[in-house]
Amino acid sequence: MxxxxxxxxxxxxxxxxxxxxxxxxxxxxxxxxxxxxTAVVHMHAWSRLFTPFLEAHGAKPYSDDDYFAYIDGKPRYDGVRSLLESRGIRLEEGEVTDAPTADTVHGLGNRKNDAFNATLAEEGVxxxxxxxxxxxxxxxxxxxxxxxxxxxxxxxxxxxxxxxxxxxxxxxxxxxxxxxxxxxxxxxxxxxxxxxxxxxxxxxxxxxxxxxxxxxxxxxxxxxxxxxxxxxxxxxxxxxxxxxxxxxxxxxxxxxxxxxxxxxxxxxxxxxxxxxxx
Missing domain, CATH: 3.40.50.1000 (HAD superfamily/HAD-like)
Structure with a gap:
């Protein structure tokens, strides 16, 4: 059918x-x-990452709907790429060893990982x-x-x-x-x-x-x-x-x-x- x-x-x-x-x-x-x-922990961590980042770039604000539409279930760096694409933002890929402060795809992914660990420690599961x-x-x-x-x-x-x-x-x-x-x-x-x-x-x-x-x-x-x-x-x-x-x-x-x-x-x-x- x-x-x-x-x-x-x-x-x-x-x-x-x-x-x-x-x-x-x-x-x-x-x-x-x-x-x-922990999806909630991840949602909070992604928000901690993208809320200030998108604001600094003058892009549409981040919302929980973005998590389900572009990020949920994907490997971390793929989630970064997908969300950035939704806002028309292009960044250098960088390297997996990039510092979390780097404004690269891998840097943002590593920044999100730090945000996740901090959120997990604060909220538990x-x-x-x-x-x-x-x-x-x-x-x-x-x-x-x-x-x-x-x-x-x-x-x-x-x-x-x-x-x-x-x-x-x-x-x-x-x-x-x-x-x-x-x-x-x-x-x-x-x-x-x-x-x-x-x-x-x-x-x-x-x-x-x-x-x-x-x-x-x-x-x-x-x-x-x-x-x-x-x-x-x-x-x-x-x-x-x-x-x-x-x-x-x-x-x-x-x-x-x-x-x-x-x-x-x-x-x-x-x-x-x-x-x-x-």
């Missing part, structure tokens, strides 16, 4: 309670906005209770789990939220840069996480809240793509290819428990044969 512009029409998302998770053996979680409300409940459920069911985040701060965020010990596999912005893995909206980071878990992509669920992340999941051959609506909007997540859309991840608990029960080995029937006394 196609839309009026001849682009494929995505299937209608299913009710999370009815999601078919029977073949899912691995869960690939985005971090910011999925496991932790606590994991979403519903996300922790889902982590507990899928772990009990024997599934493997990984974090896939564009941020290079994923280890610090996981530690601050008390989640670091839960994940053996973390594919973040630092790993992507080191291994030359294309960032979201390409599916490569999720594919790498599945590979590190030792699972085929079709046996993995992608869990995302960002437009670029859902797009990445839909672009790969994953078993299911879960869109978490933390502000992007259900309609946008549906259009980008989310198979299931939730407001909170605990909405998936009935489907996880049903799949776990269906895959559990049957207990042997009690023996009815009586042994002769010796």
């Amino acid at each position: 196609t839309s009026p512009d001849n682009s494929p029409t995505p299937p209608t998302p299913v009710d999370p309670r009815d999601a078919d998770l029977s073949g899912i053996r691995g869960w690939l979680f985005d971090l910011d906005g999925v496991l932790t409300p 606590t994991a979403y209770p519903g996300s922790v409940a889902l982590l507990d459920a899928v772990t009990r069911a024997g599934a493997a789990i990984a974090v896939v985040s564009s941020s290079k701060n994923a280890p610090a965020v996981l530690a601050a939220a008390g989640l670091a010990d839960r994940f053996e596999v973390v594919v973040d912005g630092a790993v992507a840069a080191r291994e030359g893995i294309p960032g979201k909206p390409e599916p490569d980071m999720f594919e790498r996480a599945a590979e590190l878990l030792g699972l085929p992509t079709e046996a993995c669920a992608v869990v995302e809240d960002a437009e670029s992340g859902v797009k990445a999941g839909a672009a790969g051959e994953f078993g299911i793509v879960v869109g978490v609506d933390r502000g992007v909007g259900r309609e946008a997540l549906e259009e980008l290819g989310a198979d299931v859309i939730v407001d909170d991840l605990d909405e998936l608990l009935p489907a996880v428990e049903r799949a776990a029960a269906a895959s559990a080995p049957e207990s042997p029937a009690p023996s009815t044969t009586r042994e002769d006394p010796s």
Whole structure:
């Protein structure tokens, strides 16, 4: 089926309670906005960066809408490029080693990183209770789990939220840069996480809240793509290819428990044969 512009029409998302998770053996979680409300920390950090910068350049003021439209889910320097392009501002690329004071793409990205660390220290972060409940459920069911985040701060965020010990596999912005893995909206980071878990992509669920992340999941051959609506909007997540859309991840608990029960080995029937006394 196609839309009026001849682009494929995505299937209608299913009710999370009815999601078919029977073949899912691995869960690939985005971090910011999925496991932790660090999207808010990132939003505040980007605002700390771009509010004075855009004012100094006489450009349209920065708003939270800019975060969702140009930055959310992208690697840091890509977010800088995207926002600058939206304002018609051109800067030199610079180098990744540029000082945070440099007015280059990399300098601004490094300035944002400093702003993020300062904001995280000031505000802290606590994991979403519903996300922790889902982590507990899928772990009990024997599934493997990984974090896939564009941020290079994923280890610090996981530690601050008390989640670091839960994940053996973390594919973040630092790993992507080191291994030359294309960032979201390409599916490569999720594919790498599945590979590190030792699972085929079709046996993995992608869990995302960002437009670029859902797009990445839909672009790969994953078993299911879960869109978490933390502000992007259900309609946008549906259009980008989310198979299931939730407001909170605990909405998936009935489907996880049903799949776990269906895959559990049957207990042997009690023996009815009586042994002769010796």
